[in-house]
Amino acid sequence: MIIVRFDFSAAEAFLGYLDGEVALTDVLRLPAYQAVFSHARKFSEGLKQEDVERAVLGEETGYYGMTDVQSNRQSMADLLWLIRDRHVSWLSEIHTAIRRIFPEADLSKITICPIVGYDAGIGHDSHVCMNVNWGPYHVKPDEFLYTAIHEVFHTVYEQMHELPDFREINTREARLDFFYTMMQNEGGAVYAPLSLRERNSDMGSNLHRIFEDYLVLQDKNRMHTHVDRFLEVEHYLQCATDMAQDEYASLVFSPERLTYRVGCKLLQLIETACGLAAVRDALQMPGREFVERYRHLLA
Numbered sequence: 001m002i003i004v005r006f007d008f009s010a011a012e013a014f015l016g017y018l019d020g021e022v023a024l025t026d027v028l029r030l031p032a033y034q035a036v037f038s039h040a041r042k043f044s045e046g047l048k049q050e051d052v053e054r055a056v057l058g059e060e061t062g063y064y065g066m067t068d069v070q071s072n073r074q075s076m077a078d079l080l081w082l083i084r085d086r087h088v089s090w091l092s093e094i095h096t097a098i099r100r101i102f103p104e105a106d107l108s109k110i111t112i113c114p115i116v117g118y119d120a121g122i123g124h125d126s127h128v129c130m131n132v133n134w135g136p137y138h139v140k141p142d143e144f145l146y147t148a149i150h151e152v153f154h155t156v157y158e159q160m161h162e163l164p165d166f167r168e169i170n171t172r173e174a175r176l177d178f179f180y181t182m183m184q185n186e187g188g189a190v191y192a193p194l195s196l197r198e199r200n201s202d203m204g205s206n207l208h209r210i211f212e213d214y215l216v217l218q219d220k221n222r223m224h225t226h227v228d229r230f231l232e233v234e235h236y237l238q239c240a241t242d243m244a245q246d247e248y249a250s251l252v253f254s255p256e257r258l259t260y261r262v263g264c265k266l267l268q269l270i271e272t273a274c275g276l277a278a279v280r281d282a283l284q285m286p287g288r289e290f291v292e293r294y295r296h297l298l299a
Contacts, residue, residue, distance in 0.1 A: 004091055010114065011113075012080075014116035035124050036118050044062065047062050069117070079141060102153075105156045112151075115129045123152060123154030157188060160284060172237070191263075213257060216261050226261050267283075
């Protein structure tokens with residue numbers, strides 16, 4: 001039985017707001033937007049309704065992902081129609097991908113919510129919030145499916161691992177622990193749709209650096225460079241006693257996407273060397289143990 005579900009109400013309400021038919025206050029009360037605001041409090045300074053209002057007007061605010069939102073009105077509506085048309089088959093693919101690595105996970109409370117604005121996708125508080133204003137989905141809608149799998153992974157991961165508020169990570173040991181956890185969490189999220197991408201012969205593109213993850217994973221030279229850079233960052237974090245939060249964030253979530261790409265590569269290597277059962281076990285253990293037990297495979 002497929003128990004992950006779609007809820008289109010948030011995107012529909014936001015489009016109603018853009019059309020002047022729904023109050024923004026009512027939109028932001030919906031569970032999907034409450035999850036977005038909770039996510040923003042956990043990983044940044046949080047959001048206010050005024051941030052959303054100003055973003056709609058084209059101003060730069062903490063509520064990002066709103067580029068060309070007014071002119072994209074029809075593209076968003078078209079994407080929502082396509083998702084509705086495919087959602088049953090897509091739910092089957094999502095279910096298969098997640099069950100492959102989390103066979104016992106509780107998926108009953110997870111809801112995939114197309115929304116307008118914010119990140120390409122987030123998985124938080126059992127909600128997967130996917131921005132239908134994100135341009136690459138308009139160009140290649142299948143990336144919506146792959147990213148949804150990525151974000152559903154995060155919601156399941158959160159059921160097993162407690163993630164601290166980013167602003168509370170302020171010691172060397174805490175920074176290292178979170179870095180290793182993100183290797184496991186983000187690496188696992190990149191790994192989650194990998195088998196479906198391989199089956200579809202759809203192994204990434206240069207359309208966006210998120211999709212480029214899969215090109216890097218197939219390129220031995222680029223992957224070697226990423227592993228070397230990961231080791232440099234790890235050594236720096238092991239030695240640095242003081243660090244500004246902005247600098248730390250730039251290392252964990254850098255455009256190089258080290259935690260994503262090297263973390264996924266490590267899971268691929270575990271699967272090759274030890275089998276899928278070992279991957280499942282590796283995703284259950286603490287992040288530091290995950291890296292320390294299997295880092296030799298990166299050599």
